[in-house]
């Protein structure tokens with residue numbers, strides 16, 4: 001690079017960032033020390049500086065590098081009985097527990113089984129879905145009541161836990 005003035009104040013910084021592969025000169029060998037820098041270019045410089053050099057900036061992951069880890073099962077019920085009980089749930093929660101935004105039915109797939117069991121008990125015991133203003137909760141409460149006992153709750157949640 002010919003154009004930075006070797007006696008100017010930032011010369012050493014220009015030299016360091018150029019040799020560290022953080023802020024390079026132009027392909028024609030010039031540096032243009034008086035050129036303004038955009039925010040986007042500054043982001044490039046900072047990511048290089050954080051990584052150590054241009055060639056050390058990691059490629060962004062194409063897909064997340066942390067695969068979906070299924071929640072550890074804490075219950076073991078009768079999945080076939082649960083499947084039969086789940087038939088009524090499909091309308092609002094989806095055939096694979098994916099949820100239904102229009103009907104306000106949240107995603108159930110992937111949720112911890114003990115949490116689902118507790119929520120179903122909460123609806124049944126009137127701890128959830130009782131308030132007049134809780135329109136969605138009040139729709140869910142009678143659905144939980146279709147599960148006749150604790151075994152029915154465990155069975156349906158065992159089935160829900162098979163969704164991926």
Ligand code: HEC
Nearest residue numbers: 088089092103104105106116119120136137139140143156
């Ligand atoms: C008429 C639609 C509808 C049906 C049918 C229905 N649900 Fe729901 N369910 C909802 C709605 C809406 C909510 C969210 C309510 C709230 O905000 O409290 C919900 C919430 C839940 C929750 C709590 C989720 C959480 O993350 O806290 C569970 C568990 C659940 N439902 C299970 C079931 C099961 C099992 C069935 C079938 C026996 C069923 N639902 C049938 C509408 C429905």
